[in-house]
Amino acid sequence: MESQLFSLYILPEHLWGEKTAQAAIDFTNDTMVGSGPFKLAEYRQNQFVRLDTNQDYYGSVPKVDGAILQTYGNQDALVQALKTGEVDMITEMPNTAVAALRNDANIQLVVGAPLDPGVTDIIFNLVPPDQCPPDGKCTGHPALKDLTVRKALAHATDKQQLIDIVLLGLGTPGLTLIPDGLGVYYNNTLQDYAFDIATANKLLDDAGYKDVNGDGVRETPDGKAPLSFRLNWAGDMSSGPRIAELLSKTWGEIGIKVEMQGLDPDTLTSVCCPAFDYDIIIWGWGSDPDPAFLLSVMTTDEIPTGTSESGYSNPEYDELFAQQAVETDKEKRKELIWEMQAIALRDLPYIIPYYGQNVQAFRKDRFQGWITDSSKIALEDPSSLSLIEPVK
Amino acid sequence: MRNRRLINKVAWALFTICFVIVLNFFLFRILPGDPARAGIRDPRLTAEAQQAIRVRFGLDKPVINCFASINPPKPADCFVNPLDTQFFIYVGNLFRGEFGISYHSNQPVAQVLAERTWNTLLLIGVAQFLAIILGVALGVIAAWKLGTPVDYSALIFSLVAWSLPTFWLGIILLFWGSTNLGLPIGGMVTPGMNYASIWAQVIDVGRHMFLPTLTYTIVFLGEYMLIMRSSLIDVLSEDYVLTAKAKGLNSYQILKAHALRNAMLPMVTIIALNLGFTVAGAVQIETVFSWPGLGGAIYEAVGQRDYPMLQGAFLLLAVSVIVANLVADLLYTYLDPRVQLE
Numbered sequence: 001m002e003s004q005l006f007s008l009y010i011l012p013e014h015l016w017g018e019k020t021a022q023a024a025i026d027f028t029n030d031t032m033v034g035s036g037p038f039k040l041a042e043y044r045q046n047q048f049v050r051l052d053t054n055q056d057y058y059g060s061v062p063k064v065d066g067a068i069l070q071t072y073g074n075q076d077a078l079v080q081a082l083k084t085g086e087v088d089m090i091t092e093m094p095n096t097a098v099a100a101l102r103n104d105a106n107i108q109l110v111v112g113a114p115l116d117p118g119v120t121d122i123i124f125n126l127v128p129p130d131q132c133p134p135d136g137k138c139t140g141h142p143a144l145k146d147l148t149v150r151k152a153l154a155h156a157t158d159k160q161q162l163i164d165i166v167l168l169g170l171g172t173p174g175l176t177l178i179p180d181g182l183g184v185y186y187n188n189t190l191q192d193y194a195f196d197i198a199t200a201n202k203l204l205d206d207a208g209y210k211d212v213n214g215d216g217v218r219e220t221p222d223g224k225a226p227l228s229f230r231l232n233w234a235g236d237m238s239s240g241p242r243i244a245e246l247l248s249k250t251w252g253e254i255g256i257k258v259e260m261q262g263l264d265p266d267t268l269t270s271v272c273c274p275a276f277d278y279d280i281i282i283w284g285w286g287s288d289p290d291p292a293f294l295l296s297v298m299t300t301d302e303i304p305t306g307t308s309e310s311g312y313s314n315p316e317y318d319e320l321f322a323q324q325a326v327e328t329d330k331e332k333r334k335e336l337i338w339e340m341q342a343i344a345l346r347d348l349p350y351i352i353p354y355y356g357q358n359v360q361a362f363r364k365d366r367f368q369g370w371i372t373d374s375s376k377i378a379l380e381d382p383s384s385l386s387l388i389e390p391v392k
Numbered sequence: 393m394r395n396r397r398l399i400n401k402v403a404w405a406l407f408t409i410c411f412v413i414v415l416n417f418f419l420f421r422i423l424p425g426d427p428a429r430a431g432i433r434d435p436r437l438t439a440e441a442q443q444a445i446r447v448r449f450g451l452d453k454p455v456i457n458c459f460a461s462i463n464p465p466k467p468a469d470c471f472v473n474p475l476d477t478q479f480f481i482y483v484g485n486l487f488r489g490e491f492g493i494s495y496h497s498n499q500p501v502a503q504v505l506a507e508r509t510w511n512t513l514l515l516i517g518v519a520q521f522l523a524i525i526l527g528v529a530l531g532v533i534a535a536w537k538l539g540t541p542v543d544y545s546a547l548i549f550s551l552v553a554w555s556l557p558t559f560w561l562g563i564i565l566l567f568w569g570s571t572n573l574g575l576p577i578g579g580m581v582t583p584g585m586n587y588a589s590i591w592a593q594v595i596d597v598g599r600h601m602f603l604p605t606l607t608y609t610i611v612f613l614g615e616y617m618l619i620m621r622s623s624l625i626d627v628l629s630e631d632y633v634l635t636a637k638a639k640g641l642n643s644y645q646i647l648k649a650h651a652l653r654n655a656m657l658p659m660v661t662i663i664a665l666n667l668g669f670t671v672a673g674a675v676q677i678e679t680v681f682s683w684p685g686l687g688g689a690i691y692e693a694v695g696q697r698d699y700p701m702l703q704g705a706f707l708l709l710a711v712s713v714i715v716a717n718l719v720a721d722l723l724y725t726y727l728d729p730r731v732q733l734e
Contacts, residue, residue: 025444025448041584042583042584044583044684045497046684046688046692047579047580047583047682047684048579048583048584050583050584066584068583068584070578070579070583071682072577072578072579072682073578073678073679073680073681073682073683073688074679074680074682076563076566077563077566077577077578077680077681077682080566080567080570080571080577081570081577081578083571084570084571084574084577086570086576086577086578236695264694264695265695266423266424266695266697267423267424270424271424305439
């Protein structure tokens with residue numbers, strides 16, 4: 001219910017009520033209608049949005065006259081704009097800028113879970129041959145369908161190193177698609193696969209994945225195919241190449257080779273799903289406040305729609321998903337959702353390297369009253385913007 | 393005869409543009425991907441909603457007879473009315489002067505392109521003008537003072553300027569200018585300003601333009617200087633320059649009457665080529681300084697598979713390159729009487 005309300009808006013009935021679906025699509029909606037504390041005053045795409053305070057707002061009227069949300073072409077310019085005082089607050093920055101801003105007397109950094117928690121995931125192509133969608137290619141490497149191989153890869157993934165190098169420490173180790181930012185729905189009792197190259201090697205040795213031809217790369221037990229996987233990532237992820245590089249190192253230590261290639265997001269979509277024409281992809285999801293959507297990503301029903309990237313199919317998981325969708329008792333639903341996370345971590349359709357944190361910053365000499373102690377950080381949210389007032 | 397050659401050249405230019413129109417259409421459709429999914433990054437978009445988007449932008453129609461889509465290749469009915477295929481609708485609209493509606497911004501492509509093109513022309517036009525004047529002047533001085541410290545310093549400066557990575561120089565100048573000169577960091581205007589007069593607005597835009605213009609000028613100045621210098625050195629070693637010296641002409645007269653005009657020939661080529669590509673803007677400079685220009689718009693449109701934007705923008709680029717080359721051809725006949733149109 002909460003997740004449904006999240007994307008439901010109050011609309012004026014006298015404008016929209018009588019419209020047919022087609023008329024609603026064609027309606028240009030030039031004069032914006034809303035019910036929030038700010039009104040849209042000016043909008044220039046990719047330049048800025050200027051908001052005026054709604055003096056007739058039914059709640060507490062913001063103390064500022066308005067707000068301008070300006071777009072910058074790159075994050076370094078954004079940091080510089082905050083330093084020189086061209087802007088009063090920034091919503092994102094490169095992690096490399098954090099140390100410098102921390103030492104600036106006029107600037108306060110705020111770190112916390114993002115309002116819209118994002119997950120970075122390492123996806124395995126698991127689609128079963130009998131589930132291959134009609135327009136799918138389903139060319140995934142057969143060894144990845146073996147849980148032992150995925151477990152070995154999990155043991156050979158150094159999540160702390162990924163956090164330290166890719167996020168410069170600003171993150172927490174990941175478990176499943178449900179991020180810690182989702183509060184009670186996040187199962188914090190699960191035990192992760194420890195980073196241990198020896199365990200990973202032993203798992204592969206025992207399962208018969210041996211390097212028969214001595215080239216440093218293991219072969220499948222039948223000796224036919226080397227454990228060499230295609231590893232792709234979305235070209236618009238700045239973290240993609242670094243994650244891939246670090247994975248290729250530790251995975252290389254257990255005799256697994258990857259062929260790395262970044263692809264632009266649309267090309268990646270076309271190889272990913274529902275085509276399943278890949279081995280491993282590094283990508284990510286944004287989340288609602290409710291876990292229902294991220295949980296649906298691992299259901300069998302979503303394989304043909306392209307929402308399931310892994311092609312994971314498990315009737316037990318599907319059954320739990322159906323149950324949680326109709327469970328009205330919050331505590332019971334949480335139990336179901338926790339169990340689903342335990343299954344997901346056991347079956348490893350994904351390795352989740354980390355959950356990123358949001359870092360934002362504002363100038364202490366301009367405005368005060370920003371919400372900085374909430375569990376989720378979003379200084380640009382109207383809740384914060386309507387509280388701030390100029391520093392006297 | 394002269395007119396016939398001229399008509400011939402213009403006809404070839406027009407033919408090239410027609411070829412580009414056809415190529416543009418198929419080029420972007422060879423890219424894998426689906427605009428109905430790329431523009432809207434929401435996996436929850438239902439199949440019906442995706443279909444509604446396709447119908448709205450005419451993407452449900454076959455690309456051309458026999459092909460429903462090119463990548464992945466999907467066959468379709470070959471016996472449909474060709475005028476009801478995406479290709480001929482696109483060509484028909486072009487002849488009516490319609491570039492279509494951007495999938496992403498929902499605005500007419502012509503309107504978006506026009507705004508972005510003016511922004512780019514303003515920035516790059518001023519910078520190119522400065523780079524040409526300064527580059528030619530520096531090149532002439534260096535060539536005339538060949539082998540002296542003046543020449544060496546100008547040469548080293550130009551080589552360094554030419555080799556600097558644009559984005560790096562941009563970021564350095566951005567830090568320097570915003571810290572020491574108090575110049576704005578991004579955008580083209582200060583958002584939300586109410587200008588007291590037109591001059592206040594001009595000054596505001598000028599302040600925003602200063603750093604990107606400086607970056608662009610430095611990057612191109614080096615190239616112009618190097619070409620001008622080497623071209624002038626060649627000319628100055630010609631026998632007729634020696635003759636001019638023997639006649640007792642002074643340096644200024646030799647440069648003006650005998651050397652410069654000949655030495656300008658390679659410059660005309662390189663300037664015409666650069667001006668053609670100028671319209672593409674400088675994606676890197678536009679990104680560093682958040683300048684709302686054409687380069688950035690094209691970059692975004694590729695990621696969004698915004699076919700109408702890409703087609704419109706690439707047509708604009710192709711036309712400007714072709715026109716700039718045509719102008720260079722014509723200018724050559726004026727500068728160098730040996731090159732005749734007939």
